[in-house]
Amino acid sequence: MxxxxxxxxxxxxxxxxxxxxxxxxxxxxxxxxxxxxxxxxxxxxxxxxxxxxxxxxxxxxxxxxxxxxxxxxxxxxxxxxxxxxxxxxxxxxxxxxxxxxxxxxxxxxxxxxxxxxxxxxxxxxxxxxxxxxxxxxxxxxxxxxxxxxxxxxxxxxxxxxxxxxxxxxxxxxxxxxxxxxxxxxxxxxxxxxxxxxxxxxxxxxxxxxxxxxxxxxxxxxxxxxxxxxxLEAEDAIDTRQTDKAATTLTVVVPVLPRISNHTDFDPLRLHPQVDLQFVGPGQPIPPADLLILPGSKSVRADLAFLRAHGWETAIRRHLRYGGRLLGICGGLQMLGRRIADPLGLEGAPGECAGLGLLDFTTVLAAEKQLRNVQGRLALEGEAVSGYEIHAGVSTGPALERAAVELDDGRHDGALSADGQVLGTYLHGLFEGPAACAALLRWAGLGTVDTVDYLALxxxxxxxxxxxxxxxxxxxxxxxxxxxxxxxxxx
Structure with a gap:
């Protein structure tokens, strides 16, 4: 050997x-x-x-x-x-x-x-x-x-x-x-x-x-x-984009200090009909069709950072004008009413108010949940696959209107009653062509080109x-x- x-x-x-x-x-x-x-x-x-x-x-x-x-x-x-x-x-x-x-x-x-x-x-x-x-x-x-x-x-x-x-x-x-x-x-x-x-x-x-x-x-x-x-970046965010079509969907992702699994957005960056924009510190959130709150290794600290930069105000304005909002993993936790870390897993023990856009709370637990999963999106019933990496356990009435029905019988995430806000623990949900197309249609894109990211x-x-x-x-x-x-x- x-x-x-x-x-x-x-x-x-x-x-x-x-x-x-x-x-x-x-x-x-x-x-x-x-x-x-x-x-x-x-x-x-x-x-x-x-x-x-x-x-x-x-x-x-x-x-x-x-x-x-x-x-x-x-x-x-x-x-x-x-x-x-x-x-x-x-x-x-x-x-x-x-x-x-x-x-x-x-x-x-x-x-x-x-x-x-x-x-x-x-x-x-x-x-x-x-x-x-x-x-x-x-x-x-x-x-x-x-x-x-x-x-x-x-x-x-x-x-x-x-x-x-x-x-x-x-x-x-x-x-x-x-x-x-x-x-x-x-x-x-x-x-x-x-x-x-x-x-x-x-x-x-x-x-x-x-x-x-x-x-x-x-x-x-x-x-x-x-x-x-x-090729998926090990750590640094790749902002390069392929040539775009005349009509595109604008997707904006705030770059948080401890952003995690930003490879979630590679399929969007490479999609010909998506103009993906990463917004960093000191930059205002521009008008968009879809805002995505990404995963985070330090959710409470990153939420405080988001608020300190005025991005919470921009998120609420985006929703008032009819835009769509997606939260992934830590981004999902931010959408709820409260985030608690009693064991100090991601910083000092404590808790903070979430954005309050969905009625649930999250408590960080000692054992991290790690799963590869398959299921179907609530939006159009399209097949979706991905993976879960999170310490948070979320509970509350908003989760009864799940974003994804998983094949193992569990429900994942939540979809707001008005259909504007969706949150999920699933990373990689844009990698499958059918799920990606369904999410882009939900965000406002009419006819969606099929892009097979896994084949790419x-x-x-x-x-x-x-x-x-x-x-x-x-x-x-x-x-x-x-x-x-x-x-x-x-």
Whole structure:
């Protein structure tokens, strides 16, 4: 069994993308491969087949490997709930909330969880494809590291270092990162990949030759810049949009400080009939057909932020003018009369008034609810699928008029009597074409084009594997995967 790790010179260098590409490149050649990220810090997460929670990027990588997501693929997930603290999730389950100093001390224990998961994956798959986090040269974080070279040293695996040339300074990034590693870590780096190149390769080649001569390590390839590429973001909000039709539906999403699972809105951003606008601090909420209150890791704090920026007034004005309002997960909780956190799960214990638009209350409970679910929308009876990730338990008469009838017999969310306000705990509800179309019709779009987001994501994964074949040294990659230079097989 072989483990190969991809580390980056910076955040957003292309680690997630390259791991996704390599997983599909191996899987479509018949190699049993599993993705793995020892430690992830992100508020975009997914529910696994074993009922746990992992980073959203690892769920996409599992799809690339033709696997169902499993909690072993991301054994440590950190979900920030303040500037210095985060909820720590171990093997898919919320363990505790810790500040940065407490977690630094806890990393010795977390490392054992990482190694246990890696051991299980290594026993089940021919190749374990690992994604690092941030940069291995972050000097302040090197002591007790479990996310980059600390892990690579512990399992004795080779490393590919990827850098983003579009940022500028790519040679400084690669050489500087290498220089800040120990001798054993430097030896572990077996090659470089340069990401997001656009221009004349003949002009880049002298730099590549210098890099190989300077470091003694090969450049495994140069990946091109893709202007129209989409893969779900690990953390940062992607605001790029495809070309839009002449007539569009305007959808506005307030960006809260602890916004979570904003990948919910990718299908809307990519829909030709939707003009999706993210509104940040200091920006007024513009006229819209549909406002969406997103998920949140700190619902009460984010609701206070919303009010402090005058957005509650804008929401009520939007409803007076006949607009539609949708709340997802934490956004659903904000729609109710009261939100209570007696255990202090998302901050100091306490409670606050909600927006009072739907008659229910929410109390945060110790055990998080994690489910992949299917059901039917109350709007048109269209099939919908999604996933639940929430600690809140909501009760009240408004929930008797459910937004979704779930196949397991439960009712989810609420739809106001006048049909203007809808709330649901379901993430991913726009991914299915039928459900997306029904929600857009509810929001005011007459004739809706069918867009199959899941098929789009699959096409993009295949596209990445094609780039590996076209632009990387596949013979060397096979050797690094322990497969030799021959065609891959189980």
């Amino acid at each position: 072989t483990t190969l790790m991809v580390q980056g010179t910076t955040s957003d260098a292309g680690k997630s993308t390259l791991v996704t590409a390599l997983c599909r490149w191996l899987a479509r050649q018949g190699v049993a491969v599993a993705p793995f990220k020892p430690q992830n810090m992100a508020l975009n997460s997914a529910v696994t087949a074993d009922g746990g929670e992992i980073g959203r990027a690892q769920a996409v990588q599992a799809q690339a490997a033709n696997l169902a997501p499993h909690s072993d693929m991301n054994p440590v997930l950190l979900k920030p709930n303040s500037d210095i603290g985060a909820q720590v999730i171990i093997h898919g389950r919320a363990f505790a909330s810790m500040d940065a100093a407490a977690y630094h001390d806890y990393k010795r224990v977390a490392m054992q969880a990482v190694l246990d998961s890696h051991r299980r994956l290594s026993a089940a798959y021919r190749v374990v494809m690992v994604e690092g986090a941030g940069s291995p040269a972050e000097i302040n974080l090197r002591a007790g590291d479990i996310a980059n070279m600390g892990f690579a040293e512990a399992v004795d695996c080779p490393v590919i270092l990827i850098a983003d040339i579009d940022r500028g300074g790519v040679f400084a990034h690669l050489v500087g990162t290498l220089e800040l590693l120990s001798a054993s870590e430097q030896a572990r780096v077996r090659g470089f990949v340069i990401n997001r190149f656009r221009g004349d390769m003949a002009l880049l080649q002298p730099g590549l030759d210098w890099l190989e001569q300077r470091t003694g390590k090969p450049v495994l390839g140069v990946l091109p810049y893709l202007t129209d590429f989409h 994501r699959e096409r993009e994964i295949e596209r990445l594997a094609d780039l590996v074949e076209a632009h990387l040294d596949t013979a060397r990659l096979r050797e690094l995967c322990g497969l030799g230079g021959r065609t891959c097989s189980n």
